[in-house]
Amino acid sequence: MSEKKSLLNHTPEELKDLLSAMGEKPFRAAQIYPWLTSCTPFAEMSNLSKELRGKLADQFTEGYPEIETVAISKDGTRKYLLRLADGHLVETVLMEYEYGRTLCISTQVGCPMGCVFCASGLGGLVRNMTAGEMLGEVLRVNADLGPGRNISNIVLMGTGEPLLNYHNVVRFLKMIHDTRSLNIAYRNISLSTCGITPAMLKFAQEGMPITLCLSLHSAIPEKRSRIMPVQQRCDLHDAVAAMKHYAETTGRRTIYEYILLKDFNMGEEDAEALAVLLRGQICHVNLIPMNGSVGDFQGPSKKEVYQFQEKLQRKGISATVRRTLGQDIEGACGQLRARYMGNQE
Numbered sequence: 001m002s003e004k005k006s007l008l009n010h011t012p013e014e015l016k017d018l019l020s021a022m023g024e025k026p027f028r029a030a031q032i033y034p035w036l037t038s039c040t041p042f043a044e045m046s047n048l049s050k051e052l053r054g055k056l057a058d059q060f061t062e063g064y065p066e067i068e069t070v071a072i073s074k075d076g077t078r079k080y081l082l083r084l085a086d087g088h089l090v091e092t093v094l095m096e097y098e099y100g101r102t103l104c105i106s107t108q109v110g111c112p113m114g115c116v117f118c119a120s121g122l123g124g125l126v127r128n129m130t131a132g133e134m135l136g137e138v139l140r141v142n143a144d145l146g147p148g149r150n151i152s153n154i155v156l157m158g159t160g161e162p163l164l165n166y167h168n169v170v171r172f173l174k175m176i177h178d179t180r181s182l183n184i185a186y187r188n189i190s191l192s193t194c195g196i197t198p199a200m201l202k203f204a205q206e207g208m209p210i211t212l213c214l215s216l217h218s219a220i221p222e223k224r225s226r227i228m229p230v231q232q233r234c235d236l237h238d239a240v241a242a243m244k245h246y247a248e249t250t251g252r253r254t255i256y257e258y259i260l261l262k263d264f265n266m267g268e269e270d271a272e273a274l275a276v277l278l279r280g281q282i283c284h285v286n287l288i289p290m291n292g293s294v295g296d297f298q299g300p301s302k303k304e305v306y307q308f309q310e311k312l313q314r315k316g317i318s319a320t321v322r323r324t325l326g327q328d329i330e331g332a333c334g335q336l337r338a339r340y341m342g343n344q345e
């Protein structure tokens with residue numbers, strides 16, 4: 001394990017202070033930061049003296065993750081398994097849409113939430129990721145894609161519960177939004193939570209109008225409890241109230257995610273409960289047919305998906321079906337990491 005600190009985990013301001021403390025001119029930060037955001041090793045930072053490059057390398061690592069393996073789908077989706085400095089593996093998924101390239105990043109190593117349909121939580125939480133490690137996911141993939149093919153949208157929907165790593169996630173969002181860094185507009189960023197209500201309320205006050213998504217998955221409390229242990233701590237009605245507050249505070253439309261589990265949450269009573277819960281809200285429902293198989297749950301047929309969507313639309317709820325990308329490469333959360341780690345044991 002590397003004992004040196006990652007330079008990438010510093011904001012441009014912090015980098016200035018750090019260089020001053022090393023006896024260097026603070027303007028060097030403006031020379032170094034563009035190198036960092038293009039994933040360049042110290043040795044190739046060609047406008048720095050050899051001496052300064054040596055000093056940096058003695059005290060720091062750049063902080064970029066290494067690519068352990070990449071799975072490329074027929075539809076162009078790429079799933080990266082990245083190795084962090086301490087050897088832990090995280091997944092990052094690149095999806096190509098008409099409007100640009102979206103990267104789905106992980107925010108924790110493993111996940112503590114234990115949702116029964118999700119492979120990310122199988123081994124529990126290992127640790128939180130730092131802001132620099134999350135930024136590293138984006139930079140490594142950008143570098144792999146090559147010049148002019150940059151990621152335009154970021155979704156925090158990979159492994160982990162972002163709002164349980166609050167401080168680092170907020171720091172990361174500020175970093176990618178910074179014009180000296182990746183300059184990604186807040187409207188091009190989405191964060192998905194399983195409903196950590198106090199953190200959702202706090203996040204509404206951060207002045208970062210990103211799209212907030214709630215993994216609802218059932219509007220019936222007893223049913224939701226059976227698939228999402230978080231329901232016992234944070235009731236869905238409180239989470240929905242927090243979503244309303246977020247929409248009112250930021251002016252952003254919110255999104256409800258609803259995983260479609262065959263013979264479980266797709267009946268008439270499920271559609272009715274969802275319609276009653278969301279009535280009157282400016283929001284959108286994203287239906288996600290379950291990908292892969294974890295536990296006893298299975299994905300529905302195409303026909304069942306559209307039948308449920310129609311049920312909702314008849315009740316006045318706007319709902320779209322998420323395109324299932326990367327099905328041939330274990331595109332669902334945590335599947336590649338889980339298999340890879342299983343094979344290593």
Ligand code: SAH
Pocket residue numbers: 113115117118119156157158159160161162192193194214215257259288289290291292293294332333
């Ligand atoms: N912890 C956060 C973010 C990570 S999960 C959250 O719960 O929202 C991102 C989304 O992928 C969630 O909506 C999650 O429920 C969904 N998901 C997890 N496993 C899935 C699977 N096998 N098929 C389809 N979607 C899945």
